[in-house]
Amino acid sequence: GRLTEALQLYDDMIQNGYLPDRHTYACLLGGLCRKGRIVTAILFLGDLMTRKVFNPCRVTYTILVDALFKVGSPHIASFFYEDMVKEEIYPDAVTANVIIDGYCRKGLMVKANEFFQLLNEKSFPSLASYNILLHGFAKQQELSKCFTLYNTLLR
Numbered sequence: 001g002r003l004t005e006a007l008q009l010y011d012d013m014i015q016n017g018y019l020p021d022r023h024t025y026a027c028l029l030g031g032l033c034r035k036g037r038i039v040t041a042i043l044f045l046g047d048l049m050t051r052k053v054f055n056p057c058r059v060t061y062t063i064l065v066d067a068l069f070k071v072g073s074p075h076i077a078s079f080f081y082e083d084m085v086k087e088e089i090y091p092d093a094v095t096a097n098v099i100i101d102g103y104c105r106k107g108l109m110v111k112a113n114e115f116f117q118l119l120n121e122k123s124f125p126s127l128a129s130y131n132i133l134l135h136g137f138a139k140q141q142e143l144s145k146c147f148t149l150y151n152t153l154l155r
Contacts, residue, residue, distance in 0.1 A: 010028055026060050029060060041067070056087075058092060061095070065080050065095070066098045068102075077102055093125075093129070100115055101132045116129060130149065
């Protein structure tokens with residue numbers, strides 16, 4: 001959409017003494033990420049955290065992790081996920097699926113499977129998690145792993 005207008009409105013709010021809420025910050029971060037302005041989004045988040053006006057929540061971290069995977073930065077995405085957990089903000093099914101999908105899309109099936117197994121130890125993975133991992137294995141032509149995972153799903 002209209003990211004430039006949203007950023008201008010944000011600047012106007014600040015100049016007029018209005019404090020944005022967490023939804024405003026999350027929308028701006030999401031807009032920056034969707035437009036591929038990841039570095040700007042990270043700097044913006046860092047500034048907000050430094051000024052102690054915003055602490056990221058699960059949604060914010062998920063937006064950033066997803067964007068970082070999409071621009072081909074799985075290591076930085078992993079860093080943000082680790083930071084999220086360190087802050088005692090734990091992934092939900094959406095966050096978990098973003099991470100599994102991100103690793104699969106980059107062909108990092110060992111990482112995707114390790115994260116899936118970790119998820120499996122802590123909770124019950126969603127059907128979507130299985131589908132994402134199955135698709136990733138199939139795309140990498142690791143059919144034996146597809147069948148093994150599929151059989152696990154049937155149990």
